Amino acid sequence: MTELVLPPAKLFIGGEWVEAKGGTFASENPATEETLCEVGAASAADADDAVVSAQAALAGDWGKMSPRERGKLLWRIADALEARTEEFAQVETADNGKPIFESKYVDVPAAIDALRYFAGWADKIHGDTFAVQGPFSMAYTLREPMGVVAAITPWNFPIIQAMWKIAPALACGNAVVLKPASNTPLTALKFAELAFEAGLPAGALNVVPGRGSEVGQRLVEHPDIAKISFTGSTEVGRGLMKDAADTVKRVTLELGGKSPNIVFADADLDAAVKGAYNGIFYGKGEVCAAGSRLFVEKSAHDELLEKLVERTSRLEPGDPQHPKTRLGALVSKSQRESVLGYVDVGRKEGAEVALGGKPRDVDGKGYFMEPTILTGVDNQMRVAQEEIFGPVLVTIPFEDPDEVVTLANNSIFGLAAGVWTRDIGKAHAVAAKIKAGTVWINQYNWYDSGAPFGGYKQSGFGRELGSAALDSYTETKTVWVGK
Ligand code: NAD
Numbered sequence: 276m277t278e279l280v281l282p283p284a285k286l287f288i289g290g291e292w293v294e295a296k297g298g299t300f301a302s303e304n305p306a307t308e309e310t311l312c313e314v315g316a317a318s319a320a321d322a323d324d325a326v327v328s329a330q331a332a333l334a335g336d337w338g339k340m341s342p343r344e345r346g347k348l349l350w351r352i353a354d355a356l357e358a359r360t361e362e363f364a365q366v367e368t369a370d371n372g373k374p375i376f377e378s379k380y381v382d383v384p385a386a387i388d389a390l391r392y393f394a395g396w397a398d399k400i401h402g403d404t405f406a407v408q409g410p411f412s413m414a415y416t417l418r419e420p421m422g423v424v425a426a427i428t429p430w431n432f433p434i435i436q437a438m439w440k441i442a443p444a445l446a447c448g449n450a451v452v453l454k455p456a457s458n459t460p461l462t463a464l465k466f467a468e469l470a471f472e473a474g475l476p477a478g479a480l481n482v483v484p485g486r487g488s489e490v491g492q493r494l495v496e497h498p499d500i501a502k503i504s505f506t507g508s509t510e511v512g513r514g515l516m517k518d519a520a521d522t523v524k525r526v527t528l529e530l531g532g533k534s535p536n537i538v539f540a541d542a543d544l545d546a547a548v549k550g551a552y553n554g555i556f557y558g559k560g561e562v563c564a565a566g567s568r569l570f571v572e573k574s575a576h577d578e579l580l581e582k583l584v585e586r587t588s589r590l591e592p593g594d595p596q597h598p599k600t601r602l603g604a605l606v607s608k609s610q611r612e613s614v615l616g617y618v619d620v621g622r623k624e625g626a627e628v629a630l631g632g633k634p635r636d637v638d639g640k641g642y643f644m645e646p647t648i649l650t651g652v653d654n655q656m657r658v659a660q661e662e663i664f665g666p667v668l669v670t671i672p673f674e675d676p677d678e679v680v681t682l683a684n685n686s687i688f689g690l691a692a693g694v695w696t697r698d699i700g701k702a703h704a705v706a707a708k709i710k711a712g713t714v715w716i717n718q719y720n721w722y723d724s725g726a727p728f729g730g731y732k733q734s735g736f737g738r739e740l741g742s743a744a745l746d747s748y749t750e751t752k753t754v755w756v757g758k
Contacts, residue, residue, distance in 0.1 A: 279369055280362050280465070284313035286321055286484070287467035289328035290477025296320050297485055302461060305372035306595050306604040306641040314460050317485035319493035322452070325481035326499050329423040329450035332478030337450060340476070346397030348474055349446060353390035355473040356383065356466070363462055367434055368595045370461045372604030372642065373558060375596050385722070386438035386466075389740070392724035393446035400447060400745055402752075412758050418749040420448035421525060422501035425494040427487070427515075428463070429507045430456035430606050431561040431664075437463045439728075439739045440504045441480060447748040452481045452500070454491050456507075458606050460484035487511065495519050504747065505529065506563075509662075509688070509733050527737025527747050529563070529729060531662040532690030535683035536566030536719060537705065539676075540575035542695035546717065548582045551668070554693060554719040556590060556646050559603055560666035561610070563734075564691035566719050568659055569670045570679050576672045584630050584648060592635050592643035604641045605665060611642040614665030618647060621658040626669065627651045654682045662688070676701060680708045689731030693719040712738070 284299045285292035295315030302311045317325075332338065340348070356363065364378035373382070402416030426440035437453055444451050455463040460482075467482040483490055495503055495518045502525035505515055509530040519526045536554050538547045554566025571579050593600035605611040611634060618632045631645030644666065652659050652669040659669050673679040683692060691713040694705045706714040712729045715721060722728060727741035737747050 277365070279311070279366055281312040281366065282461060282464040282468070285315045286317050286325070287464055287482040288321070288325045289331070289481065290471050292468075293324075295485070297489070300457065302370060303607070304369050305606055306637065306643075308640050308642075311369055311461070314464075314484050317454070317483035317490040319489055321483050321485070322490045322493040322497065325452040325483050326423055326497055328478035328481055329452055330499060332450045332476055333420075333422060335478075336476040337479040338448070342398040342400065342448070345446060345448065346394045349390050349394035349397065349442065352470045352473045352475065353387045353394065355469050356390065357387050359469065360384070360387075363434065363465065365596065366465065367462050368603070370459045371430060371433060372595050372606055374600045374603045376598060376601065377558065382432060382435050385724075386434045389435075389438045389442045389724045393442035393744075396443070396742070396745060397446040400749065407755065410758060412756050414753055414755045417752045417754065418447075418745075419752055421748060421750055422449060423499060424449045424451050424502045424504060424748065425497070425500045426451055426453045427491050427494065427503065427505045427507065428453065428455050430458035431558065431563070433459040434462040434466065436506050437466065443739075443744040444504070444748045445479065447745060449748055450479050452483060452494060454487075454494060455482065455484050457484060457486065492518070495524070496521065498522055501525060502748070503527075512735060525747075527739075528735035529737070529739060530690075530733060530735040531688060532563050532565070532730070532734050533568055533660065533662050533686050533688045534564055534566050534691040534693070534711065535568045535570055535686075535709070536693035537570045537679050537683060537695065538572065538575065538579060539696040539698070539701065540572040541697050542575075543697065543717070544575060544579055544582065547695040548579060548586060550693060550695060550717075550719040551579075551583055552586055555668040556587065556602060556666050557720055559605055561606060561664050562720070564713065564720065566691075566693050567663060567668060568654070568683075569668055570673050570682060571670060573672045573674055576670070580629065580648075580650065580670060587630055587646050587648060590646045592637060592645070594637055602643075602646060602666065604637075604643050606642075608642050610665065611644055614663055614667060615644060617658055617661070617663045617665070617667060618649070621649045621652070621656065621669070624656040624658065625651060626656065626658060631666075654685055660686060676705055680705060684708075684710050687733040690734035691715070
């Protein structure tokens with residue numbers, strides 16, 4: 276690995292690095308427990324400064340840029356990021372603990388892809404004309420940018436989550452103030468500088484790391500912010516929605532999940548084992564859409580479990596910067612404590628630990644843990660109802676399609692689901708009945724910039740990606756034209 280290229284301990288506001296009024300905080304590498312660097316801690320006053328700079332960008336060069344030029348600029352930014360894929364991937368891995376294999380081949384490429392996808396939309400966002408009655412010749416609609424958008428992101432996919440918001444918001448002509456999660460602010464800061472160097476006008480993108488309860492809260496309350504695009508926990512999302520009501524802000528919420536992954540006995544079991552494994556252990560299970568509840572038809576349960584345990588027993592935590600590592604460190608000490616706490620909760624509720632369940636280290640350091648499978652689980656147990664957000668799978672047997680649909684839908688969440696069967700009719704029938712924003716049939720955990728992603732129920736509302744995302748970053752104005 277080459278030396279990490281880390282950002283300065285400052286905020287990126289108005290196209291430059293500025294001192295944070297809230298001092299600094301340390302960013303820790305969860306695999307080594309060492310401080311990576313100090314990070315500027317934004318205060319509420321810094322959030323205000325970022326909003327002023329975003330407004331100035333909208334009133335200036337950024338607001339005047341034509342949609343086609345915006346598209347070309349997003350392409351240039353994507354090219355600049357692509358040229359530095361390795362550098363960004365290494366920093367993402369050091370900050371989050373995820374394997375470099377994921378950062379380099381999934382996270383950074385997905386961010387680049389989102390930029391290019393929405394670059395293509397920039398000059399294709401348009402309104403309609405309408406035949407109207409009365410003393411008018413017609414009415415037409417304009418799709419206008421909302422103004423200043425605040426993007427608030429979590430720590431599990433830092434650069435992806437940031438880009439799923441930045442790319443469509445900028446393509447639609449908004450200015451952005453991004454507050455990344457305190458655990459993982461580094462790639463967002465680096466990206467803001469990269470975008471500026473690639474030609475993004477000053478103030479169009481500002482990055483202000485800091486405490487959610489201070490800088491995040493200020494953005495939610497700020498009267499000059501038009502929209503909050505939030506990805507994070509259901510708990511924080513609930514409070515944010517209430518607070519945003521005071522200024523009637525537009526809000527989209529991408530929240531937690533406890534997604535059912537359903538395997539019927541007539542499925543290709545080897546493919547289902549692989550899908551169940553990737554569904555929960557990819558990204559250390561710190562994945563909002565993780566297939567964390569595995570429902571298996573009774574007649575296939577033992578065979579599938581045996582194969583899954585065998586496969587998972589070969590998954591060893593390792594140095595995240597090593598190219599062969601497939602299970603990295605959990606993002607923080609407290610996250611590992613929380614996940615291991617759930618393993619204990621499961622035991623007390625009567626679940627059996629079929630595999631794993633213990634903390635691990637690599638060379639005596641790091642917040643690693645064993646991939647874990649709990650069996651003998653009932654859907655009402657806490658480990659089947661609450662989001663664990665770590666490499667912990669619960670398996671639940673079922674008898675027939677109606678029963679499993681009821682069980683799968685028995686959750687406050689509705690983010691994603693998987694269905695494994697060779698019976699295509701059954702697959703579509705079950706997909707239709709599942710209350711979730713995404714259903715994968717005979718695959719799991721696939722995403723594309725062109726396909727919308729978001730939740731039902733308490734997993735949130737609004738959609739990221741695809742043309743659906745454009746609705747989240749534009750207002751529709753109807754103009755009536757007199758004769
Ligand atoms: P979190 O809710 O603790 O924090 C998310 C962000 O909100 C952070 O930047 C945080 O600083 C900020 N925040 C905290 N309090 C705030 C407040 N009062 N006002 C404004 N902002 C505030 O979530 P996390 O622990 O960073 O991330 C994990 C969660 O994110 C999980 O629940 C996961 O399911 C969810 N998630 C959802 C999706 C999705 O697309 N649905 C994707 C990734 C993660």
